[in-house]
Amino acid sequence: MIDQSVGDVMTQSVQTITPEVTAREVATLFARHNIGSVVVVEPETNEPLGIVTESDVLREVAAGADVESRQAASFLTSPLVTIPTDADIHAAADRMKEHSIRRLPVIEDGTLLGILTTTDLTHYLPRLRNTILRDRSQLAGH
């Protein structure tokens, strides 16, 4: 339980886009699916190329870019910082902090399996607390 793995906590369904999708279309995907990022994949091979986050799109807005024509290829973040499914979630948290990011695509052998976000880790936090309390009560019982 303490070393819960990324695969247990991650969000399994990840939206993907191809590089020619526009900033406005990305904003629409975010709103429709209530998400904060999409993984950008190569259209032919489905190979993950990068990620577009809310911050990436908003940087374009801040710069005054035309969101109707600006394509993901020009503002995606690459290379991807990723994590394997069997990594423990504390290593994932450390990796997010190190890179100042909030989302880690979970990729193995070039295949996108899910995404781990700060929201997933926050939802896990109360369970981790219960583990501690159980341990404490065992300690007290000795």
Added chain:
Amino acid sequence: MIDQSVGDVMTQSVQTITPEVTAREVATLFARHNIGSVVVVEPETNEPLGIVTESDVLREVAAGADVESRQAASFLTSPLVTIPTDADIHAAADRMKEHSIRRLPVIEDGTLLGILTTTDLTHYLPRLRNTILRDRSQLAGH
């Protein structure tokens, strides 16, 4: 240590705006300060009125709004879901999950003291793990 309080983990500096600030100006603030939300305050009294997150601005972009003229007053989220400084962080995590939100302004007596985000909680996770491991080693020592 286990019941760490919100005040210990929150981000103390919070950017605020007044309701007439435009979507584009908000996007610029997010990019400049590397943040994902601003608290909207009443200009005269500084009273917190609501919050504008990345998602709020991107919903305007998705809807094709004119980001140069659209003002925060028309797209802020209100009423605020807040948390006191002395709440424990697990209660805060539960509150975020319950409301499907990622940021809790920390407000006491109408005064904005900070903001707690899923990022703050993620950065705290490895410390919580260390607490568990310390407990486990005590258990093993019995």
